[in-house]
Amino acid sequence: MRIGLGYDVHRIVEGRPLVLGGVHIDAPFGLDGHSDADVIAHAIMDALLGSLALGDIGQHFPPNDERFEGADSLMLMREVVAMVERAGYRVGNVDVMVIAERPKLLPHVPEMRRRIAEALGVSDADVSIKATTNERMGFIGRGEGIAAQAVALVLPGERGRAR
Numbered sequence: 586m587r588i589g590l591g592y593d594v595h596r597i598v599e600g601r602p603l604v605l606g607g608v609h610i611d612a613p614f615g616l617d618g619h620s621d622a623d624v625i626a627h628a629i630m631d632a633l634l635g636s637l638a639l640g641d642i643g644q645h646f647p648p649n650d651e652r653f654e655g656a657d658s659l660m661l662m663r664e665v666v667a668m669v670e671r672a673g674y675r676v677g678n679v680d681v682m683v684i685a686e687r688p689k690l691l692p693h694v695p696e697m698r699r700r701i702a703e704a705l706g707v708s709d710a711d712v713s714i715k716a717t718t719n720e721r722m723g724f725i726g727r728g729e730g731i732a733a734q735a736v737a738l739v740l741p742g743e744r745g746r747a748r
């Protein structure tokens with residue numbers, strides 16, 4: 586088995602939808618970015634790529650490439666899973682820590698787990714998402730951005746996709 590680490594952060598702005606873990610969350614703000622700016626999905630993708638030393642998401646989905654403007658990050662995640670499988674591995678499990686002062690994410694976690702699990706081809710039990718505030722400290726605490734950290738385990742061999 587191999588393990589990888591991912592991190593992403595996006596700036597909070599008005600006038601953009603808030604998409605986290607593939608879920609559109611009703612909020613008076615969203616995250617700035619070239620894609621849908623889904624920090625949770627991005628952190629997971631970087632963790633998966635890192636587990637196999639396959640580079641980072643910016644290498645595979647360049648932020649200056651118009652193909653990825655407004656991209657659905659869970660679609661990009663499916664492409665990352667295909668890369669993992671081409672390398673002879675399958676996704677084992679992922680664990681995510683989201684750092685956001687607001688909104689309250691706990692009510693959305695079951696749906697995030699379901700959507701991410703579907704994109705990864707694993708069961709919901711293999712996707713863990715946890716949230717914390719930054720206790721009003723720093724840029725996250727001031728509500729300027731949202732960050733996510735992820736670890737991913739990949740296992741040798743193939744598995745029938747659950748999607």
Ligand SMILES: Nc1ccn([C@@H]2O[C@H](COP(=O)(O)O)[C@@H](O)[C@H]2O)c(=O)n1
Pocket residue numbers: 684685686687688689690691692716717718719720
């Ligand atoms: N955006 C967030 C942040 C936190 N939570 C939940 O609240 C709990 C307490 O957060 P603290 O930062 O005060 O430790 C945390 O364990 C989460 O369950 C949340 O839902 N959304």
Ligand SMILES: C[C@@]1(CO)OP(=O)(O)OP(=O)(O)OC[C@H]1O
Pocket residue numbers: 593594617618619620621622623627642643644646647648649653654656661
């Ligand atoms: C997936 C991409 C594609 O533009 O999304 P962005 O919204 O630009 O987000 P970022 O985490 O800054 O960089 C990753 C990019 O590759």
